[in-house]
Amino acid sequence: MNEATSFGPSFGLQILVPVTMLLLVPLAIAYVRSGSTAARFVLVALWLRYIAGAYHLWMFRPIAAGLSGNAVVSIATTGIGLLFVVRFANLAIRWVVPVYLMMAIVLVSAILNHDPSGAINAVVKYLYFLVIALAVLQAHRRDPEGHFIGWLMVAFLPLTVFQFLSVVLHLPKGSELDGGLVWIGGYNHEAAFSVALVAGFVVGCFARAAHPLPRAIFLLAMLVGIQLAGYRTAIFAMGPLAVAxxxxxxxxxxxxxxxxxxxxxxxxxxxxxxxxxxxxxxxxFADIATIAANPAALIKPPGEFTWADKQVLSARAYIWSSYIYAWLEGGPVQHLVGFGPESWEGLFKVYPHNTLVGTAYELGLVGVLGMLSLWLTMLWVAINAKGERLMLIAAHASFLLLNMATMPFWQVEGLGLYGFLCGYTMYRARALASHRREPIAVRSTDWRPAPS
Structure with missing residues (x-):
């Protein structure tokens, strides 16, 4: 999962190993204080993913059965969550039906495109998202005040610590902007690193039970980290949630x-x-104004893009056009269910940089409708939640904006982000449903006979 063909700068093992050992100390404290099995599972699952990102020179390479280290960790996390953490009854919650629909679409697309093995990676990703979401839901039911969310902030310490070290040791990475430098802590790419920081910011926003000072410092660290990472999509997407x-x-x-x-x-x-x-x-963000002034100018076949056109939004419009016109050139089956899950790998130099564009190419119109049904279902759940409704809606809006110029559903970091958000949202909605089902208490004076 999240294979890489090129590698960014990395710290050597002489730095990675001792820093990792130090980071195990707050992790152990948070693990003990988290309280429930589900909360501890989410904590460790996210921490492992962010630590693995720092070891990308090793974790992105095949280590077993052709699977990378990251893939092995993700599969193991998903399996443990399904077998030992998630309650079977919670798998039947009606709000997660769109997830099963997406997995079914993935399987159908893979079979019709004669590549059933291509569905395995995609299905595991959806299961990973589902496991994180249901584990967060269960953890919150055991801890209604949400104290575990404050301890969950510890999972993001690897990101901030390694980013700080990259600044101190002057280990930058070239950005998507010509001549720019970004600071991503020795991780492979600013996209996944920024999405992980966005996940940290979302967690910090909902850690209302945490002590105000550490929470404020954590949120500031996430915002500064997103700025240092320099990924414009993440900066722009955080707007709704930050304002709310x-x-x-x-x-x-x-x-x-x-x-x-x-x-x-x-x-x-x-x-x-x-x-x-x-x-x-x-x-x-001047490019956004350029597109807004004349959006039709960049809706054309990729062969008609000039050099200047390709510079707009870091060539995203050109990338989207390449995928969309390639999908349009397919047959009826491809129009309906796409070319198959992750079929773009090996054919295009870069990933689609838009979840809906990528879904159209891989899973066709049916897949786009399935993805929209998942997003809209969770947004509707947020609208009907009890407490923090505005922040929940803003958080979902931020996530949807993130999907418009990158692909959180392709990155495990993004699936962890959306898993936490959806799990928290479902808990709030279930809390409202439980509140509505509670019988109205009859006051003791209501049944007493009137004085004669």
Missing amino acids: TLWISITTSVRRDQRPFMAGVGAALAVILVGVAVVFYADK
């Missing part, structure tokens, strides 16, 4: 009778910060 978190934090920091006033103050501050961000990131 700021507004809610300001509004709920005072007494209830003062909240209407603070809500206005928070809204004004959010508008100011958005304006500052627009000015600060004007150069980085």
Whole structure:
């Protein structure tokens, strides 16, 4: 899973091993304090993925049956979760039906394209997402206050520690922008690293039971880390959740009778910060204004793209066009169910950089409808959740924006992010359903006979 054909800069084992040993200490403390088997599973699963990313020179290479080290870790994590963590009854929750639909589409597409083995990797990824989501749901049911989420922040320490070391030791990586440098802690690519930091920011936003100071420091570290990683998609996608978190934090920091006033103050501050961000990131996001001014200019066959066209959005429009026109040139079967899961590998130099574009090429129109059904189902669950509804909707909006210029569903880091978000969302929605089912308590004075 997430194979790589080229490798970014990496720390040597003389740094990786001792730092990993040190990082095991907070992990052990968080493991003990997390409280439930499900919470501990999520903690270790995410921590292992982020540690493995630092060892990409070794973990991206085949080690068993043609599988990379990352693939072995992901498969083992999924298997352990299904066998020993996830309750069988939770697999039947109606909100996860779209996940099974996507796995069925993957299998049908692989069979019709005569590549059944190509479905294995994709199915494991969906199962990984499902296991993380249901484990988060179960952990929250055992810990309604969500204390385990605060301890879950420890899983992201490898990212911040190694990124800090990359700055101190001056180990940058060339960015997707010409002449740019990014700081990604010796990890392979800024895309997966940034998505992992986004996952950390999402976790920190919902760690409401954690101590305010460590939580604030953690959220700041995630935001600074995303900035240092320099991945524009992640920076842009964080907008809705960051604004919602700021507004809610300001509004709920005072007494209830003062909240209407603070809500206005928070809204004004959010508008100011958005304006500052627009000015600060004007150069980085100038391409968006270019496309918005004339979106039809980049809707054309890839052969008609000029050199200047290919520079817009780091050639994303050109990449999308290459996939879309290749899919259109397919037959009826390909239009319906695509060319098969991960069929682009070996044919294109880069991945599609858009989940819906990639899904159309791999799984066709049926796959796109299936993916949309999954996203819209979880968004509907967020809309009907009890508590933190605005933040949940904003978090789902941020995730959907992330999918428009990169592919979290192709990266295990992204599946961990969405797994946590969906698990938390389902818990909030189930809490509302349970609240509605509770019988209304009858006051003791209601049944007493009236005095004669």
